Amino acid sequence: MSPLRQPASVPQPLYQRIKGHIVDRIRKGDWPVGDRIPSENRLVEELGASRMTVHRALRELTEEGFLSRVQGVGTFVRGTPGQSSLMELRNIAEEIRARGNRHSARVEAGETVAADTKRARQFETEPGTALFHVLIVHSENGLPVQLEDRYCNPAVAPDFLKQNYAEVVTTDYLVSVAPVDQLEHVVRAVLPTDAQQALLSVPANEPCLALERRTWSFGQVASVATLTYPGGRYELRGRYATSPTGRIRAHGEPHEGDTGP
Known part of the structure; x- marks a missing residue:
């Protein structure tokens, strides 16, 4: 029955x-x-x-x-949105499709690298430790809207580089194998590097939003990603609520700005 x-x-x-x-x-x-x-x-x-x-x-x-x-x-x-205690992990592909537009992703790099001093500090490990790295351009109706520069802990997701990220969104795959315990965000305004200008199709003087996200799973750093958005195409919005203990909870991520549909 x-x-x-x-x-x-x-x-x-x-x-x-x-x-x-x-x-x-x-x-x-x-x-x-x-x-x-x-x-x-x-x-x-x-x-x-x-x-x-x-x-x-x-x-x-x-x-x-x-x-x-x-x-x-x-x-x-993923959980219930009203119970989320940290800034929500949003899927850019789902957001784009929810607006009735077409999402596409182009993988520029997928490799194993040795952690330099900065990455070792971010992953709370030693320099030289192996990390997975991907560089992906996400587009909406053919227009680049996000550059994803992500490093991943192989101990948390050993098959990370075996996925087809032209079809699978990295966030969804990581959540499926490594549920998020903690989430950290740092947002800043930046001018694009030469490489970012080419990948995002923006001029040198176009301000961009850089969202650096670090996630933990099972008590260890799982992923560090820098998500760069052309400032003229996106704006940062958030919704905040208090938990029963009075702690601020945040929901949100860059959303398409007023220049888009």
């Missing part, structure tokens, strides 16, 4: 009831943050719904921040 119930007084579309069922499982702790939920086929069988209906429910929950979908790997629990 399907676990979905139809309220007698307030009829709900089936996909909405499926969404409610999944969110309820997450909030009860049946599916903890970082866990992979059952496949679409399994949910179709368990819930007695069509594949299209289940797919719509999962897609909307992904857009709302409850789930994270990694192509070829599965769908994972």
Whole structure:
């Protein structure tokens, strides 16, 4: 028998009831943050719904921040947006598609490097330690909107460089294998380097936003990323709320500015 119930007084579309069922499982702790939920086929069988209906429910929950979908790997629990205690990890591909636009990614580099003094300090390790490195240009309708320069701890994600980042977003993959314990952000205004000018298609005098993000998983630094956005195409927005202890919680990341659609 399907676990979905139809309220007698307030009829709900089936996909909405499926969404409610999944969110309820997450909030009860049946599916903890970082866990992979059952496949679409399994949910179709368990819930007695069509594949299209289940797919719509999962897609909307992904857009709302409850789930994270990694192509070829599965769908994972991100948590409930209202319970997030740190700045939310947003998926640029999902944000772009939610606006009805086309996301594309071009991988400029994918390599193993030795940590220099700066990277060793960021990863709380010794100089010379092996790190994974990727450089990716994210575009919206063909226009570059983010340069992702990311270093990753091989001990946390040993298969990091085996993924196809033209199809899979790094954030989603990392969350699937290394749930985030802590998150640190540093934001600053910068002028683009020669290399950044070429990759982002911006002039030398175009101010950019640089968001440096460091994440921890299982008590160790998992990733350090510098996300550079052309200032004329993006602005930084945030939403803040207090936790029960009075601590400020932040939600948000660079969003498209007034010059875009």
